[in-house]
Amino acid sequence: MAICTGCSLLCEDIELTVKDGAISHVRNLCRKGHGHYQGLLTQRARPMIDGEEVALDQAIAKAAEVLHGSKAPLLCGWSNTTLEAQAAGMSIAKKLGASICDTSPPCLGTLMERIISGSAPTCTLDDVRNFADVSVFWGSDPSNSHPRHLSRFSYYPRGEKRQKSYEEERTCIAVDVRKSATATLCSNYYFRVQPGGDGEFIESILATLDGKIPKFGEKKRMIELGTILRKAEYGVIFPGPGMLYSLQNKLELFETLLAKLNEIATFKVVPMVERFNSRGYYQLLHGPGNSLAAAAKGCDAALVIGSDPLAELPLATARALARVPLIVIDPHRSLTVDAASVVIPSAISGMEAGGTALRTDGVKISFEPIIESDLPSDEQILARILEAI
Amino acid sequence: METAVSIVTFRDIFQDEAGKKSKFTDEFRDLCARILLDKQDMSRLGLKDGQKVRVQSEMGAVIVAAKTSDDDPHPGLAFMTSSPWSNQLAGEDECMPGTGIAAKVSPSDESVTQISELLQRMRAQGIL
Numbered sequence A: 001m002a003i004c005t006g007c008s009l010l011c012e013d014i015e016l017t018v019k020d021g022a023i024s025h026v027r028n029l030c031r032k033g034h035g036h037y038q039g040l041l042t043q044r045a046r047p048m049i050d051g052e053e054v055a056l057d058q059a060i061a062k063a064a065e066v067l068h069g070s071k072a073p074l075l076c077g078w079s080n081t082t083l084e085a086q087a088a089g090m091s092i093a094k095k096l097g098a099s100i101c102d103t104s105p106p107c108l109g110t111l112m113e114r115i116i117s118g119s120a121p122t123c124t125l126d127d128v129r130n131f132a133d134v135s136v137f138w139g140s141d142p143s144n145s146h147p148r149h150l151s152r153f154s155y156y157p158r159g160e161k162r163q164k165s166y167e168e169e170r171t172c173i174a175v176d177v178r179k180s181a182t183a184t185l186c187s188n189y190y191f192r193v194q195p196g197g198d199g200e201f202i203e204s205i206l207a208t209l210d211g212k213i214p215k216f217g218e219k220k221r222m223i224e225l226g227t228i229l230r231k232a233e234y235g236v237i238f239p240g241p242g243m244l245y246s247l248q249n250k251l252e253l254f255e256t257l258l259a260k261l262n263e264i265a266t267f268k269v270v271p272m273v274e275r276f277n278s279r280g281y282y283q284l285l286h287g288p289g290n291s292l293a294a295a296a297k298g299c300d301a302a303l304v305i306g307s308d309p310l311a312e313l314p315l316a317t318a319r320a321l322a323r324v325p326l327i328v329i330d331p332h333r334s335l336t337v338d339a340a341s342v343v344i345p346s347a348i349s350g351m352e353a354g355g356t357a358l359r360t361d362g363v364k365i366s367f368e369p370i371i372e373s374d375l376p377s378d379e380q381i382l383a384r385i386l387e388a389i
Numbered sequence B: 001m002e003t004a005v006s007i008v009t010f011r012d013i014f015q016d017e018a019g020k021k022s023k024f025t026d027e028f029r030d031l032c033a034r035i036l037l038d039k040q041d042m043s044r045l046g047l048k049d050g051q052k053v054r055v056q057s058e059m060g061a062v063i064v065a066a067k068t069s070d071d072d073p074h075p076g077l078a079f080m081t082s083s084p085w086s087n088q089l090a091g092e093d094e095c096m097p098g099t100g101i102a103a104k105v106s107p108s109d110e111s112v113t114q115i116s117e118l119l120q121r122m123r124a125q126g127i128l
């Protein structure tokens, strides 16, 4: 069995046959995972310095030289790499006095901090499969972002206490600005919110839970939602970017709702981080992290690993990064690789390199390489940089 | 002719799949460089599915294909996948604005913005 590092579910049941260095047969991968595995064969990065192809050792030596000479280095990315590489990165940051940042928005950092510190009640996805009878996808759309979420954990599987599963025992609710694929599946239990309206929506639920008339939304439907939540035996909320962007720095409203729900029933929150080891980064960091926008503007060189910030970040931050010498460690060609001064190609974690990562719910998953590669892992590259600086 | 919209970004499995293979393909571009508009906004702008529009925000502009959204009516609200194209329009903030990105949409006869052009803009110096 192989694991898939295509998203933060880290599916462990992937069956595949490798023939002549290529994948000839595969089972259990979703469409997104399939694209991820196809990446083995497409557009691999080459070692480069200033646009010229060089030997791998030269690129690594140059990376160490640039970082060593920098007065304000930034180490950013980290979500798509192993715990071992993240720990090595933190050692480099310490040695250089560098800033270290991931590329996720700060509002996610705040939620993760609450979950990791235990101030927000959480559970594992295995608990969801075994016990959950009400799942609330709030500003999240797993059918597109975490394609096997519903089939492995939150809706379709039969669990210890949920033998009748989605047919009789599980209710799925979607709260979203858009009728996403998940919202369509939830059918009558899809609740549309206006952009930025999640705070009002929470106030309405709180009102119905208190037996009052909700101020916002369709009253009858809000009361119906309040009744489902009140009757839940084991409810789980999966907040996605939609909710976090909408609430921004008003996350305490969501915490108030969680506290209220837990007075009546059992309610947990399980995050929906996208990249395969975002959770690991937050857990190693023990905190909400720094603002990348500020760090990018203040740095004079940056090492980028496990992310493609020029493709993923708003223009202002992408521009701030693109103005400094970039050292990029990546298995593939990316926008950031194309803008880099130094490119260090690496083995793909989960396929060509082993290691460990934390699933979105915090469960540790270990993996072994399934394909041989001449390329070093992220961890090995970072260890060499650490030695050289 | 133009109309003001608020753009909310979303995740799309087909675009994700294409991007994981390579971000430098026509397939990836076509799945990113599009905006889903309400029927009413499409007809106000005299647009048919697939026609090009210029989407202009405070931060920048992209040329993308317009498509009628199959969601319930949502005039004034538009959807784009989360991608290098929508990121060109996003503001300074690291979190997307909860109320969406404010932008103007107008028909255009220019061709769709290419990824190489987006990269060039990011590398253009000066505005920090």
Ligand code: SF4
Pocket (backbone or CB within 6 Å): A004, A005, A006, A007, A008, A009, A010, A011, A028, A029, A030, A031, A032, A033, A034, A036, A146, A147, A148, A149
């Ligand atoms: S759900 Fe995520 S981890 Fe599982 S196969 Fe799909 S992409 Fe891979």
